[in-house]
Structure formats: structure tokens, C-alpha cells
Amino acid sequence: MECRVLSIQSHVVRGYVGNKSASFPLQLLGFEVDSINSVQFSNHTGYSHWKGQVLTADELHVLYEGIKLNNVHHYDYVLTGYTRDTSFLEMVVDIVQELKRANPNLVYVCDPVLGDHGSMYVPQNLYPVYKNKVVPVADIITPNQFEAELLTGKNISTEKDAVEVMDLLHAMGPDTVVITSSDLPSRLGDRFLVSLGSQRHVRPDGSRTTQRVRLEVPKVDAVFVGTGDLFAAMLLAWTHHYPTDLKTACEKTFSVMHHVIQRTISYAHGENNRTSYQRLKLSLFEFHEQKH
Amino acid sequence: MECRVLSIQSHVVRGYVGNKSATFPLQVLGFEVDSINSVQFSNHTGYGHWKGQVLTAEELNVLYEGIKLNNVNHYDYILTGYSRDISFLETVVDIIKELKKANPSLVYVCDPVMGDQGAMYVPENLLPVYKNKVVPLADILTPNQFEAELLTGRKINTEEDAIEVMDLLHKMGPETVVLTSTDLPSKQGDQFLVALGSQKIKKPDGTNTDQKICMDIPKVDAVFVGTGDLFAALMLAWTHQHPKDLKTACEKTVSVMHHVIKRTITYANEMAGPRKRPTPAQLELRMVQSKADIENPAIVVEAKVLQKSSQ
Numbered sequence: 001m002e003c004r005v006l007s008i009q010s011h012v013v014r015g016y017v018g019n020k021s022a023s024f025p026l027q028l029l030g031f032e033v034d035s036i037n038s039v040q041f042s043n044h045t046g047y048s049h050w051k052g053q054v055l056t057a058d059e060l061h062v063l064y065e066g067i068k069l070n071n072v073h074h075y076d077y078v079l080t081g082y083t084r085d086t087s088f089l090e091m092v093v094d095i096v097q098e099l100k101r102a103n104p105n106l107v108y109v110c111d112p113v114l115g116d117h118g119s120m121y122v123p124q125n126l127y128p129v130y131k132n133k134v135v136p137v138a139d140i141i142t143p144n145q146f147e148a149e150l151l152t153g154k155n156i157s158t159e160k161d162a163v164e165v166m167d168l169l170h171a172m173g174p175d176t177v178v179i180t181s182s183d184l185p186s187r188l189g190d191r192f193l194v195s196l197g198s199q200r201h202v203r204p205d206g207s208r209t210t211q212r213v214r215l216e217v218p219k220v221d222a223v224f225v226g227t228g229d230l231f232a233a234m235l236l237a238w239t240h241h242y243p244t245d246l247k248t249a250c251e252k253t254f255s256v257m258h259h260v261i262q263r264t265i266s267y268a269h270g271e272n273n274r275t276s277y278q279r280l281k282l283s284l285f286e287f288h289e290q291k292h
Numbered sequence: 293m294e295c296r297v298l299s300i301q302s303h304v305v306r307g308y309v310g311n312k313s314a315t316f317p318l319q320v321l322g323f324e325v326d327s328i329n330s331v332q333f334s335n336h337t338g339y340g341h342w343k344g345q346v347l348t349a350e351e352l353n354v355l356y357e358g359i360k361l362n363n364v365n366h367y368d369y370i371l372t373g374y375s376r377d378i379s380f381l382e383t384v385v386d387i388i389k390e391l392k393k394a395n396p397s398l399v400y401v402c403d404p405v406m407g408d409q410g411a412m413y414v415p416e417n418l419l420p421v422y423k424n425k426v427v428p429l430a431d432i433l434t435p436n437q438f439e440a441e442l443l444t445g446r447k448i449n450t451e452e453d454a455i456e457v458m459d460l461l462h463k464m465g466p467e468t469v470v471l472t473s474t475d476l477p478s479k480q481g482d483q484f485l486v487a488l489g490s491q492k493i494k495k496p497d498g499t500n501t502d503q504k505i506c507m508d509i510p511k512v513d514a515v516f517v518g519t520g521d522l523f524a525a526l527m528l529a530w531t532h533q534h535p536k537d538l539k540t541a542c543e544k545t546v547s548v549m550h551h552v553i554k555r556t557i558t559y560a561n562e563m564a565g566p567r568k569r570p571t572p573a574q575l576e577l578r579m580v581q582s583k584a585d586i587e588n589p590a591i592v593v594e595a596k597v598l599q600k601s602s603q
Contacts, residue, residue: 011303013355014326014364024319027580034306040329040347042358051358053351055332063305066334066343072306072573 003240004032005077006099008060008092009229010044011037013052017044017226018081022233025256029237034075036063038083044225057087064095075099075106077236081229082113086125093133100137107239110138110174111232114147136173140239142232143169145182159184159196163212166198170210175200176239178250180231181217192216195254199246213247215254220261222268231257295532296324298391299371300352300384301521302336303329305344308577309336309518310373314525316579317548317586321529326367328355330380336517338572349379356387367391367398369528373521374405376414378421385425392429399532402430402466403524406439419443423464432531433466434524437474451476451488455504455598458490462502467492468531470542472523473509484508487546489595491538503538504598509546512553514560514570518577523549526586539595547592551585552577 005026010018019035026033038060041052067073078096083089100106112130115121131151135141145156152168155161162184166177178197186192197213234256238249297318302310311327318325330352333344347355359365370388375381392398404422407413423443427433437448444460447453454471461469470489478484489505526548530541555578560570 006305011327011329013328014359024316027316028320028583030580032580035303036305037303037329037332040332040355042355043362043364047362049358049361051354051361053347053354055345059345062343062345063332063334066341067306069341069343070335070339070573072335 001030002032003030003076004034004074005079005236006034006036006075007079007233008036008038008095009079009081010039010041011035012041012043014043015226016230018229021226021229022079022081025230026233026237031077031237031240034067036060038088046223046225054085055088057085057091060088060091060095073099074103076103077240078106078108079232079236080109081111081232082122083126084122086123086129089126089129089134093129093137096137107139107236108137109140109142109232109236110134111142111228112138112147112151113228114143114150116144116146118146120150131172135169138174140176140178140235141169141174142178142180142228142235144180144228148177148179156182156184159194159214162196163198166196166212167210170198170200176246178235178246180228186216188216191219193219195250197246197250199244201244211246213250215250217254218258220265222265224261224264227257227261230260293322294324295322295368296326296366297369297371297528298326298328298367299525300328300330300387301371301373302331302333303327304333304335306335306576307518307573308522308579310521313518313521313577313579314371314373317522317525318529320583320586323369323529323532326359328352330375336572338515338517340572346377347380349377349383352380352383352387360390365391365394367395369532370398370400371524371528372401373403373524374414375418378415378417381418381421381426385421385429388429399431399528400429401432401434401524401528402426403434403520404430404439404443405520406442408436408438410438412442427461428465430466432468432470432527433461434470434472434520434527435461436472436520440469440471448474448476451486451506451598454488455490458488458504462490462492468538470527470538472520478508480508483511485511487542488598489538489542491536493536505539505542505595506598507542507546507593507595509593510550512557514557514575516553516556516575516577517572519549519553522552522577522579539597542595543591543593544589546595547589548582548586550592551589552579552582555582555585 007022012020023033039054041050096108148165152165154165169177176199182194184194186194195215199211234253238252242249299314315325331346333342440457444457446457458469468491474486476486478486487507492502526545530544534541560574563574564570
């Protein structure tokens with residue numbers, strides 16, 4: 001498989017968020033991963049302390065220029081996640097547009113990280129950039145319920161609402177939408193959350209079809225950081241292998257998540273009284289045993 | 293296995309040098325890798341063009357402070373390689389000293405990158421820092437012949453010279469020394485280069501012994517970048533698995549190198565086309581494709597044990 005991903009995300013010295021969360025799994029699955037680190041921090045910001053440096057939009061451009069000057073700016077996928085800076089995000093959009101000109105088959109996997117549980121945790125002025133510039137160039141997006149509602153201006157109270165929201169998101173650009181988590185009541189009870197997905201294709205005969213999927217995902221009683229980044233990376237990988245089968249791509253993605261999270265939780269509880277963030281990092285180093 | 297490595301090396305967006313070269317293999321082998329990127333460049337400096345940013349010594353300190361403030365400054369290994377900046381290197385030394393205080397069993401794997409084939413390719417003023425501050429802290433050292441000669445002030449013309457130089461390096465600090473490549477003539481002919489290694493071991497009865505080994509490694513007709521970084525990372529991994537058996541650690545390391553390089557050159561020649569020399573972009577190590585070889589290398593080289601002497 002010769003498949004090259006450009007991933008523009010955070011780097012943390014210790015732990016698994018951003019590029020640290022996305023690269024290793026993708027590499028294990030045989031993808032070439034070029035990574036631009038949007039920041040370098042000691043660790044994620046859920047720890048008591050964090051320190052480091054951020055990349056400016058200019059510096060991002062300089063790095064891309066280097067790639068371009070060597071005529072190696074040819075990618076099959078672009079992957080982005082958490083960003084806090086409007087000008088940085090706009091530079092990312094410019095880069096994605098140029099890369100799409102260089103390779104019209106490029107697939108842009110975008111996690112439109114804006115917030116969760118009813119509140120934004122990025123600056124508000126990122127919202128119009130996502131809505132008007134980023135999502136229109138995305139091919140696969142992985143919003144949570146809050147982000148899907150924010151981007152479409154529609155609330156999700158029922159499964160029907162969710163399907164309408166996903167269709168609104170399709171109309172904005174992406175052919176594949178996965179609402180990674182929602183508050184919808186699960187058929188399996190309150191220990192489960194509901195995720196939904198929608199994928200539009202054009203059949204060989206030229207007609208259009210849409211596949212909708214729904215998953216009941218076991219809840220876990222802990223706060224994880226980096227899981228969204230792992231999710232988007234895995235969805236990239238599994239939609240690559242199952243480009244017209246969202247059901248299978250989602251089952252694999254959610255299953256990987258489940259195994260990593262279970263292992264992480266077991267490990268975190270293994271040490272008496274150590275439930276601090278350092279124990280809740282993803283146990284990715286054993287991940288490769290579970291990948292198939 | 294719960295083994296945490298702090299690797300302080302370059303990051304390139306594209307390709308495999310520095311941390312990009314070291315991290316994936318170590319993670320595949322089950323190590324937790326914390327990585328501080330000393331630079332972020334688009335690609336390595338052997339391409340036609342390269343662009344990016346460097347980390348200052350101050351910024352390095354800030355990152356380390358973050359780790360320390362969270363009380364997670366506990367490592368089993370440190371790994372360093374190519375550096376161009378004295379103050380950065382000196383800050384690395386301070387960090388290592390502190391980490392060794394926090395964990396006296398910490399093993400510092402150091403590639404003292406200074407040059408090759410008779411010429412330095414880092415600023416000259418790094419030599420005294422390596423000689424006086426870095427190498428004394430190192431536990432495992434992977435110089436090439438030129439770097440070993442620079443550090444000891446002694447030339448290597450014969451196998452005997454190489455052994456004496458490795459002993460001089462032991463005296464400076466590291467208990468494990470591997471001369472990754474030399475100009476010494478190989479008994480297998482001129483398609484091979486000679487590498488040597490030396491490890492001081494304490495026997496159960498308290499006496500010292502050392503194991504010296506020698507390997508004939510097939511030469512490859514191409515210039516690779518990042519292979520030294522991969523080598524040091526693999527030495528870390530295999531000496532961890534075989535702490536008193538330098539022979540096996542080296543055989544596994546060199547075998548993995550062989551598989552990666554062979555895969556790389558096959559691919560590069562395919563990409564370049566007949567009678568064309570591959571470009572640096574085409575010669576990037578086929579790291580991801582070599583996962584199985586990294587995990588479980590078929591052994592393709594045999595290290596010869598030279599001598600075992602008690603002291």
C-alpha cells in the first residue's frame with residue numbers, strides 16, 4: 001500500500017494527543033505519515049501543568065514551502081484536529097486547497113474541534129472559519145453532537161434530527177459524516193451512547209445513494225484525552241480500506257477505540273489511587289496487537 | 293514491558309531522520325517514547341531544499357520544566373543524536389544529569405554525531421562539549437571511526453588500534469561502545485565494511501570482564517540519511533533485551549538495518565527507473581514497510597567474538 005497522509009496536529013513530548021495519537025496507529029497500518037506539529041507542548045493541557053511553544057501560521061507556511069520546493073507535496077490524505085488559532089486554520093485551508101489541486105483525489109479528514117457538552121472550548125471566532133472555509137473542503141468529518149449542531153444551526157433531539165443534520169453537513173461539503181457521540185437515548189440502556197454515520201456515494205450507474213449507520217457504544221466512566229484524535233485517524237484508515245462500506249469502517253474504528261480504552265482503564269486502575277491524568281493516557285504501545 | 297525513553301532529536305515533516313527515524317521502531321518494540329523535537333524541518337538537509345525552525349536551549353528547558361512540574365521526569369533511557377548548537381547540547385547535558393539523579397539506573401544512549409570520512413559536519417566547538425561533558429555521561433556510545441578518533445585523539449589503522457580506541461572510550465565513560473563503521477579491510481572483501489563493539493560487564497563474582505566483537509557488514513552503493521539514528525535506536529532496544537550480550541544485540545541491530553536498507557534501495561531504484569540514480573526523496577527509509585523486520589529480524593550477520601579478557 002502506498003498511501004501518504006499529511007497530518008497537521010499538536011505534538012506533546014509525553015502522552016497521546018494530536019499527532020502523537022494519530023501517527024503510530026496509521027504507521028502500524030502501513031500509511032506513510034508526514035506530520036506538521038502545530039505546537040510542541042510538554043503534555044496535554046489536562047495535566048496540572050503544561051509548557052511549550054506554538055507554531056505560527058507563517059511558520060506553517062514555511063514548512064509547507066519546503067515540501068513544495070522539493071516537489072513532494074503529493075498526498076492522498078490530509079488529517080487535521082484541534083486548533084486554537086484562526087490564521088493558522090486559514091493557512092491550513094489554503095494548503096488543503098493547493099494539495100487538492102495537485103491531487104484531485106485527495107481526501108481531507110477533518111475533526112472540527114469546537115467544543116462539547118454545550119460549550120465551546122476554542123475561541124469563538126474559529127466557528128465561522130470552520131463553517132465557511134474548512135468544512136466545505138472536507139471529505140470526511142467527525143463532529144460530536146455539539147459541533148454538528150453548531151455547524152448546522154440545528155438541534156438534535158431525535159435520530160431523525162441527527163439524520164437531517166448529517167444531510168445538512170453533506171450539503172456543506174463532506175460525503176462522509178460521523179457524529180462521534182450524542183445524547184440520544186441508546187436502545188441498550190444508559191451505559192451506552194449513540195453514534196451515527198452517513199456516507200453518500202455515486203453508484204456505477206450514476207445514481208446517488210446514502211448509507212446511514214447507528215452504533216450503540218459502551219460508555220466508560222473516565223475522562224480521556226486524545227481519543228477523538230485516535231478516532232479520526234482510525235476512521236481515515238478504515239474508510240481507506242472500506243471506501244463504500246461505512247458500516248464496516250465504523251465497526252472497526254469503534255472497536256479499536258474500545259480495546260485501547262479498556263486497556264488504558266485497566267492499566268490506570270492497576271496502580272492504587274493513581275487515577276491522575278498520567279495514568280489515563282492511551283495505552284497505544286500495546287495497540288498493535290489489536291489492530292486486525 | 294514498561295520502559296520509557298526520552299528521545300531528543302530532530303523532527304522532519306517528511307522522511308526518516310532523528311525522532312522520525314527512532315520513534316516508530318521503538319514504539320513497535322513496545323517502548324514508551326517521549327520525544328522532544330530539537331528542530332522541525334520540512335525534510336532532511338540532503339534534499340535540494342529544506343525549511344523550518346529550530347528549538348533554542350531556552351525552549352528545550354521550558355519543555356523539560358513542564359515534564360518536571362508534573363513529576364513525570366522519570367525515564368529508563370535517554371537517546372540523543374545530531375545537534376548543531378553548543379548551548380542546546382549543554383542544556384541536554386544538564387537534563388540528563390538531573391534525570392540520572394531521579395533514576396540512577398537510567399541508560400543514556402548517545403550518538404556523538406560530529407562528522408564522517410575525515411571531515412566534521414557540525415561546528416568544531418561541539419567537540420570539546422562532547423569530549424568533556426557528553427561522553428562522560430553516556431552509557432552506550434555509537435561513534436563512527438572518525439568520531440571515535442576525534443574523541444580519543446588516536447588514529448585507527450588496524451583492528452588493534454580500534455580495540456585500544458574503544459578501551460579509551462570506556463575510560464571516558466560509556467560501558468558499551470560500538471564503532472558503527474570503519475575503513476578497516478574486511479576479510480570478506482571490499483564489498484564489506486568492518487564494525488566493532490566493546491562492552492564492559494561486571495561478573496556475578498564482582499570481577500570485570502569485557503566482550504569485544506567484530507562484524508563484516510555488506511556495503512550498499514547509495515547514500516542514506518537517518519540510518520545512524522535508526523542504528524542508535526535499535527541498539528537501545530536490543531541491548532535492553534540482551535543487556536549482557538553485545539554479540540546478539542549487535543547482530544539484531546545490524547540485521548534490522550540490513551532489511552530496512554535493502555527494502556529501501558529496491559524501492560528507490562524502482563522509483564528512479566533504469567540507469568537513474570535515486571533522489572534523496574526516493575531514498576527515504578522504508579520504515580513503515582519494515583515493521584515485521586523490526587519486530588523479529590531474520591539474522592543476516594554473525595558477529596565474531598574477538599576476545600574475553602578479565603581485568
